[in-house]
Each structure stands twice: as C-alpha cells, then as structure tokens.
Amino acid sequence: MSTATCPFCNAGLPPQEVVEGWCEACGKKLPPFVRGAVPDSARGRLAEQPPERAEADGPYDIPSGKPPRGRLRVQWGWFAGLLIFVPFGLSTVCHAILDDSPRSPSTSRRWHAVEGLFGIRGAEALGGLVLLGAAVYSAYRCLKNATKAGTAVVGVLIGLCSVATLAAWITPAVLRANEAAWQRRIGDELKELPFGEPTEEKPFEVPIRHKVLVWDRISSTLSKTQGLLPADRSPHPDDAAFTVILILKTADEETAHYDSGEVGVTRTMTVGVIDYPEKKVQGCYLVRGESPGWIEVRPAGELGPIVGDTAKPLKNWIESKGASR
Numbered sequence: 001m002s003t004a005t006c007p008f009c010n011a012g013l014p015p016q017e018v019v020e021g022w023c024e025a026c027g028k029k030l031p032p033f034v035r036g037a038v039p040d041s042a043r044g045r046l047a048e049q050p051p052e053r054a055e056a057d058g059p060y061d062i063p064s065g066k067p068p069r070g071r072l073r074v075q076w077g078w079f080a081g082l083l084i085f086v087p088f089g090l091s092t093v094c095h096a097i098l099d100d101s102p103r104s105p106s107t108s109r110r111w112h113a114v115e116g117l118f119g120i121r122g123a124e125a126l127g128g129l130v131l132l133g134a135a136v137y138s139a140y141r142c143l144k145n146a147t148k149a150g151t152a153v154v155g156v157l158i159g160l161c162s163v164a165t166l167a168a169w170i171t172p173a174v175l176r177a178n179e180a181a182w183q184r185r186i187g188d189e190l191k192e193l194p195f196g197e198p199t200e201e202k203p204f205e206v207p208i209r210h211k212v213l214v215w216d217r218i219s220s221t222l223s224k225t226q227g228l229l230p231a232d233r234s235p236h237p238d239d240a241a242f243t244v245i246l247i248l249k250t251a252d253e254e255t256a257h258y259d260s261g262e263v264g265v266t267r268t269m270t271v272g273v274i275d276y277p278e279k280k281v282q283g284c285y286l287v288r289g290e291s292p293g294w295i296e297v298r299p300a301g302e303l304g305p306i307v308g309d310t311a312k313p314l315k316n317w318i319e320s321k322g323a324s325r
Helices: 015-020 041-048 051-057 076-098 109-118 120-143 148-190 224-228 311-321
Strands: 206-208 212-216 242-257 263-276 280-288 322-324
Touching: 076 120, 076 148, 120 148, 148 212, 148 242, 148 263, 206 242, 206 263, 206 280, 206 311, 212 224, 212 311, 224 311, 242 311, 280 311
Parallel strands: 206 322, 212 242
Antiparallel strands: 242 263, 263 280
C-alpha cells in the first residue's frame, strides 16, 4: 500500500488516487512529485506553501474548466441542464408519436417550412431530437471528469427521470389504445343487427341511458359527437350497461352553392339506438345536421362537397330526445 500523503490536507493516498492524480479527501489535483514526476526536493518547497497559494502559483491550477471538487466530481450546473433537456426532449418526441389529437399548422413562417418538409408530427419529433442532442452534450460536460461513483449517481438519476417521463406518456397511450380496441369490438358486434326503417320520434321517446357510446359504422371510428358529450357520459370497459348510438348511413341534400363553384350539403344521419350489453335495438331514427354556413374554411386539398356540421346536432339530439335511464 502507498505511503504517499496529500500535501494539501495530509490525508493518506491509496495507490488508485496516486495514479489518478486526485485527492478524494479534499478534491484537489495532486502535484507531479506525489506521482514521482519531479525530485523529492520540490516536495518540501511546495508543502510549505499554503494550499491556496500552491493551487494559484503552481502549474497544477486550471482555472478554466477545472474539474469540480468532491468525491463525485460532477459538474452540477451541466447536470441541471441535463435534467431539463431529457424530460422535455422525450416529452416532445412522445407527443409527436403517441398523441392522437388533431394538429393545427403553425403560423410561423419558419415552422411552416419545417412542417411542409417533415409534416407537423415530424417537426415536433425533430424538435425533440434537438433537445435530446443537447442532453447528450450536457451529459458529456457533466461527466467529463466524474469518478465512477459520480457517473453511477448521475446515471441513476437520469434513468429515473427518463423512466418517469416515458411512463407518463406511454401509460395513457396504452390505456387509450386498449379502450379504442374495446370500442371497435363493440361496433363490430352491433353493425349487423336488424334496425328496420328509421322514424321521427317526439321528444323524450327515445330511451337512452346516461352513458353513451357514439360509433360511426360507415368509417368504423368513434364519432366526433363523443368528444362533445360530457366526460361522465362516456362509457369505459368497466361499465356494466350503457347505450350505443350507431351511425348507420347518411344522406346529403344540396342546400348551398358558393361562388367558387363548390356545393354545400346538409347531411341527415340514420342512427340506431342499442342497449348494451343486452344488444337490444330500441329503434332507428333520422337526425338532421346543420346547413353549411355562408363562409366555410376547409383544409387545403380537401375535395367533394362542403358538409354542414353533424356532430353538434347529434349531440343535441342525444341530450334532448334521450330519456336517461
């Protein structure tokens, strides 16, 4: 075992610290003579100097970029940046991949150009990758002179931060995917039921339970009306009984003509009302949508007639004609 001592704090130096050139007790860089790089005659001269002067006057001080003191030797300033870049970068990438809410094009010319090249989700993912790149650089600066213990501590903390961020995004996405699969299964189960001819009913003569699932059989997707209903009226897999509103078919009637030559139509939906899980058909009804307005804005590249809103009229029909049970 080495008998070398630190000239600054007089702590004993094991062989590993002598080889590395740092004193774990005080966190200071060891002068060359401790490692046998200079004659022992320099040992007394340097030892007689105060530690502060030895660091300031000797060739062993590196004021710019000097490694931090302590047993971990972690650059905590860069570690703070790491804690910012990692969750924000992962969140941005996860938002681009996992979030299924509709996106609106950016009003910024720069981002509009990026969105045109990569798509809106691609632009989000690109921004997240830039943040993760900054996180990699921060990790390099943070751990540049860190000990093995410091690297392990930072690795564990960043790992926990990454796991927590991913869990916060992936868990809801998995739940949404499971619920979407459950909704699709119900829609497939009910689409072949006999509904008969549609009828018009007087108010409060349509028996609808409090919880309602609105499914579009035409597109095999959840209807936009579902998002307009109060959250407490949306069924979940653990609900025992609810009503399914199945959009069976639609019929369009021309009700507007625009100067651009496009046609506006009012859409009437044929909907079936089913008790679930009994699969009992309560009836088949006609629900008329709204007429398109005088001024309509549609996405670029969308073809076909301009269709008036159908989601809100169906929501109003459910709430006004449905006798909650």
